[in-house]
Amino acid sequence: MIQFSREDGLLQMRLQRPDKMNAMTGDMYLAMAEQLLQAQSDESVRAILLCSEGDHFCAGNDMGDFARIAKSAGDDPDPAEFPPVHLLHALVDNQVPMLAAVRGNAVGIGLTLLLHCDLVVCARDARLQTPFVDLGLVPEAGSSRLMPQRFGRAVASELLLLGAPISGQRAYEIGLCNRVVDAAEVDEAALGMARLLAQKPPQALRASRALLQEDAGELHQLIDRELKVFFRHLKSPESARSMQTFFQRKP
Numbered sequence: 001m002i003q004f005s006r007e008d009g010l011l012q013m014r015l016q017r018p019d020k021m022n023a024m025t026g027d028m029y030l031a032m033a034e035q036l037l038q039a040q041s042d043e044s045v046r047a048i049l050l051c052s053e054g055d056h057f058c059a060g061n062d063m064g065d066f067a068r069i070a071k072s073a074g075d076d077p078d079p080a081e082f083p084p085v086h087l088l089h090a091l092v093d094n095q096v097p098m099l100a101a102v103r104g105n106a107v108g109i110g111l112t113l114l115l116h117c118d119l120v121v122c123a124r125d126a127r128l129q130t131p132f133v134d135l136g137l138v139p140e141a142g143s144s145r146l147m148p149q150r151f152g153r154a155v156a157s158e159l160l161l162l163g164a165p166i167s168g169q170r171a172y173e174i175g176l177c178n179r180v181v182d183a184a185e186v187d188e189a190a191l192g193m194a195r196l197l198a199q200k201p202p203q204a205l206r207a208s209r210a211l212l213q214e215d216a217g218e219l220h221q222l223i224d225r226e227l228k229v230f231f232r233h234l235k236s237p238e239s240a241r242s243m244q245t246f247f248q249r250k251p
């Protein structure tokens, strides 16, 4: 459900579950994490482009998987048992410049993944949202720190507490993405940027990225802390009730 391809130093990761708006399953997290790990020791990979099949980037974690985890996990769940944690730590350790091409919905981890990318191209009319609280959940992927740091506390509260969707245009205005274009031009624009990066002196590029990166040790700790709270809340009656809204939204 993720297609990996390589050409001229560019590794493309294309989410391929369009019928479910590319919602992330356990296998998808693990496959992405494995590719990211491999890319670290492969100097021929000069840039990574995260993109998607269909009209949407990613509608977040698979809701069915959430429901299954909520039922099966113990009272004090260990985040290390769950696939997303592997991808999130691999993203923090990633040294290869990473780009994303976003159109349609980017929800939950579909948005917080972008905080770990270096360059993001967004459709002007994309719909980005982190409805964690509405689902009885809490922020993940380091977003509880990265969002206030990068966008300011007011905007972070709007995204993480209010959970209201924002457009690609607004994502550009707050600094969440680098460029906004029409939806039909997103892949092309992101590919152009990715190819530019892939042609640059690779060692200087990786070293420069490392200098830009937040403290990895702190981020790892934060991600673990967030996920511990996240999985505890996933098991709560409050979350179960909120999730029902999604499962029962269609007759």
Ligand code: COA
Binding pocket: 019, 020, 021, 023, 059, 060, 061, 062, 063, 064, 105, 107, 108, 109, 131, 132, 135, 137, 246
């Ligand atoms: N997990 C599993 N399937 C999902 C999904 C998710 N996170 N998000 C969307 N889908 C599926 C829907 O079940 C539907 O499939 P179906 O037709 O087989 O039932 C398909 O993708 C299209 O979604 P739909 O809800 O019909 O589209 P919409 O345009 O009315 O709404 C969203 C789009 C993104 C607002 C809505 O799908 C949604 O809220 N998804 C959940 C997002 C979310 O909360 N993710 C987790 C964040 S922590």
